[in-house]
Amino acid sequence: MTRITLGSAVLRGTVATALMASLMSTSALGAPPVDLSKWSPEYVRSIAGTQDFDTAADCAKVTPLDYKGRLTFWYQGVFEGDPDLLRQYYKDFFETFRKTYPNIQLEEQALTYNDLLDKFRTALLGNAAPMAVRLQILGGTEFASKGYLQPLKPEDVGYSTEDFWPGAMKAVTWEGVTYGIPTNNETMAFIWNADIFKRAGLDPDKAPATWDDVVKYSKQIHDKLGIAGYGLVARKNAGNTPYRFMPQLWAYGGGVFDEATANPTYEQVNLDSPQSKAALQASYDMYVRDKSVPVSALTNQQADNQPLFLAGQLGMMISHPSDYDVMLDLQKKATGADKDKAQTVIDNMRYGLIPTGPDGKRAVVFGGSNIHILKPEYVEGGKVDEPAAKAIICMWTSPEWSLKMAYAGSNPGNLNGFKTKWMKERLDNIKFLDVTTSMLPYGIPFPALPQAPEIMNIIVPDMLQNALTGAMTVDEAADDAAKKVRDLMGGL
Amino acid sequence: MTIVTGKAEARRRLQSGKPGVLRKIWEHRADYTYVLPAIAVMLIVIAYPIYYTIELSFFKTPPGLQLRDKTFIGIDNYTAILTSEVFWRVTWNTLIWTLGSTLIAFVLGFATALALHREFVGRGVLRAILIIPWVISAVAASYIWKWIYHSDFGIIGAVLVGLGLADRPPNFIDSVSTVLPSLIVVNIWREFPFAMIMMMAGLQTVPEQLLRAAQVDGASAWQRFWHVTFPHLRNVSTVTILLLAVANFNSFIIPWIMTGGGPSNASHIWITHIYELAFGRQRWGVASAYSVLLFLTLMTLGYFYVRALSGNERQEGSA
Incomplete structure (x- = not known):
């Protein structure tokens, strides 16, 4: 398929x-x-x-x-x-x-x-x-x-x-x-619902090539069909969040440090770089500007996106190949019209490579x-x-x-x-x-540092939440996160 | 020559002396023996952790090191907490959470108790139904409410959209402005039956003849409540409010499961913040200092609770 x-x-x-x-x-x-x-x-x-x-x-x-x-x-x-x-x-x-x-x-x-x-x-x-x-x-x-x-x-x-x-x-x-x-x-992949793409006027057999396309497609799906486009996840203290945001951050050329390079030194904090801010801006655009992603993204994890996707209420998400089996399991538990609806979604499930950044950079955790x-x-x-x-x-x-x-x-x-x-x-x-x-x-790989769990599970999701709730601007949220990483690395 | 044993001498001294503390202890030696095992257990599982937490609050515990590599920093953790912006935000949240939950749960519980105090058909069934939120596991209740509130396909949202009252489901727990009130509603739902039970028990103690006498004297329903019922419930009300306040200060399950303190720390209260600092970020020293502050606050509430109880006892004794 x-x-x-x-x-x-x-x-x-x-x-x-x-x-x-x-x-x-x-x-x-x-x-x-x-x-x-x-x-x-x-x-x-x-x-x-x-x-x-x-x-x-x-x-x-x-x-x-x-x-x-x-x-x-x-x-x-x-x-x-x-x-x-x-x-x-x-x-x-x-x-x-x-x-x-x-x-x-x-x-x-x-x-x-x-x-x-x-x-x-x-x-x-x-x-x-x-x-x-x-x-x-x-x-x-x-x-x-x-x-x-x-x-x-x-x-x-x-x-x-x-x-x-x-x-x-x-x-x-x-x-x-x-x-x-x-x-x-x-490594995960990009999953989309071909039927939703078709109904939204998108090519059903083509995954978005870039993250900018994801933002665009997400808006188009939401505007035309009134459902969520991309399955953004920004819950704190949940592994799902860094697994989905870091590929976006790296694709835009950003990073927490230089972990996306061939020989990382982890000496320079890059969360406040223009590239990192561009990645955060893309999430902001989807959540705040376009309102094209699930509102519940701040308290949700991927397990919450799965039923949304199966119900035909979500156009795109990042996940494992196992999500196909999860969909089959969930479909078996559905009854009546829901069962057929779920089968239609499964038949229209497509997998592709995770999109690239503006410079053609593709990355995944x-x-x-x-x-x-x-x-x-x-x-x-x-x-x-x-x-x-x-x-x-x-x-x-x-x-x-x-x-x-x-x-x-x-x-x-x-x-x-x-x-x-x-x-x-x-x-x-x-x-x-x-x-x-x-x-x-x-x-x-995530930075091979003892501080990596706190950075990935708390600081990065906090940055997303601060920007997406409007508690801080995108710039402020990125700067705040970079400062927290610097403090953490400095032993504070 | 009379030989006096040490034990007999002690007894003699106690009997002849003024009624002091030692004499009182001696008189209640059997009581002390009975509570000794419980005190021993408490010393191990409560006193030592409290001591260790206080000790740890004066140390720096860098997250990259083991706890044994801690360094003494005096009151720096306390200074850092009290000068941090997050602390005051979390404290404000804690106050709103505690006062909001406690007072509304109490008022609602009291009102329900008054309603259920009257005889009517189905009173027993209604009473049993109203107790359900209190007996449901807090963990299960949190998950259920999370789905009820869900910002995309929650029940409330679906009903509002279905009835045409909203274009899209309301955002309850994914917004910094609505998350705390939404959690307080859940907490009240869970706690008001406790207040109801306490106040119902209190209402049983209001002398019926006084109410009748007041009625005969022409007192209105409000006057009977205010001048007869309420004074009799003052102590039980104080105890209920204090118990609710202590429980709410310590309340962890609902905010942690439903939001984890988010979004953007908007629903962090002291206890969830302490948990995140300790177990998520491994700042054991700072988390301990926070815990000491929480402990002192709760001890203050506990003092008033004991005083309220003592008031009850004195009142009962003089009655």
Whole structure:
């Protein structure tokens, strides 16, 4: 159903090449299992299903399968915005782990993206943390820099550093030491409703090419049909906000620092640059000037946009390929006329690359999650069962499970996952996967700084809210946010 | 020669001496023994955290460091809070939130209690229905109201647009000017049944014969209320208002779930701001100083609450 020329998309533009180089740059460049320089949907298809892996046998080399121990484990689990398919894979993983390691007493706890950091920080203060934790990509550096995490590299659980995205490895590295292993890495894509585009007088098969087009299309949809054009999200303390605003900020040439460059130094704060202000102005234009986005954007997250989109009340949004499955799940729960209406929306769902900025720059957040082992002094009981922790880490980051646990919405952290038979099956079953994998080379990791969670979850959303509510002008909101970042970096 | 044991000597001294504090303690030794376990638990779970919070409020806790790397800065956290613009804005919000919620919930609860004090068909059913908001979980209520208020497809908006009373759904919680009043409405909805129950209990204590006597003397309904009913309810009213005020000062769930303090900090009250400072931004020192200020405020309210209770007891004792 997708209408974009996927093959050529990846090779477009020098900026993308630079970003690709950034993602590939690592101090330990060896021979990765896949050739990242050839990355394209065709290449991904060509390697899918070419290698078999025996997860239990591989992990037995790390921790014997008859090992007896106890493990406490927290992880960022599935939430209301995830598809049922993912729920099933999470269930399967823990069942399989218990079967594979029947003598490890596993006490796992799932937390949502928005709750995990707060709860984990609190537990650390009381030396009541779990032995192992799977955190969002933002969290690794914060906790590593404070000395809570044990050094942990892929080699410790039987893999090689080159098996993982180099950009993702940066997010688990602090002052040259690796403190975790990526479980999954992802980039989102641009989703639109072709029927709404058609009724609004837009080309139904063409995504907006630039962010300025998004502003224009959003207004046109709203003016002609009286519904929201673009699914803006500006809630505070919710991961959805930076994942949707940062691509816009980077595309306009802005940034919090210089994180969008090939070799970021994070020394110069750029939130108050003219480019950053232009990006904020685009959001302001949609929310305040044109009133073409959901009014509820300030208190909403993406899970609130999904039903709006399914109800045919939203024209465009940024999200994962899993949103297609979420729509199918929601449609199944609908009744009567709503069911048919939802089916029409699903039939008209299109995925494309995220728009570029005025200078042709395309960017997306290189997201994902990492898994870590805590130091014993911060763990309840003062002991960490390392073999048990390594057993679960080996399993989750294996080619098989790092793919299955990211089946619908993300990509495997372990690049060997792309070679498995499940990847092949996934390419056939998950619609629009090509588009999001095509966005991977445009991915920009969040700044690998301990202050990144506060910047992304509080300062950036605050900036948006200050501008969109009229509490400050666009200039004032950007200046205020830049000052807050400078103060934060200055230790205030 | 008489041998006097230490215990006997102590008893003798207590018996012969003036009725002092020690004697009173000795007389109530069994009572103290009974409450000792509770006091021990309170010392661990309340006294120590209070002490630690006060201690932490004098330290700088940079977000990039562990808590053990804190540095002593005296009263700088307090100075920073009291000179910050955000503090006064959040304080203003807190006052509006607390006073608005408390007074309106009390008045509404009192009025409902007066209405339900009369005998009429269906009174019991109505009373049960009105208690529902109070027994519903605050978390569930917050989510329900979030959807009722939703700025794009909330129920209120849909009804208003459907009836042609508005072109588009009103913006309740995504606007800096309407968010706090909208949250106060939810809080009142949840709290007025508490005031209603308290006042209904109070109304039971108003002597019927006094009301009848006043009626016989020709007092109007308003005069009977003002000169007979209300004086009897003064203490229970004070206690209800104080309890509501303390609960509202500490109220976290509704504002946090519905808006997270936003948009643009317009619905942040002290407790949500403290939470964000501590757990979102890891400014443990500043958050602790904020908590100490909140604690002092609540202790002041608590003092008046205890005084009101003591007044009740004295009144009952003299009756």
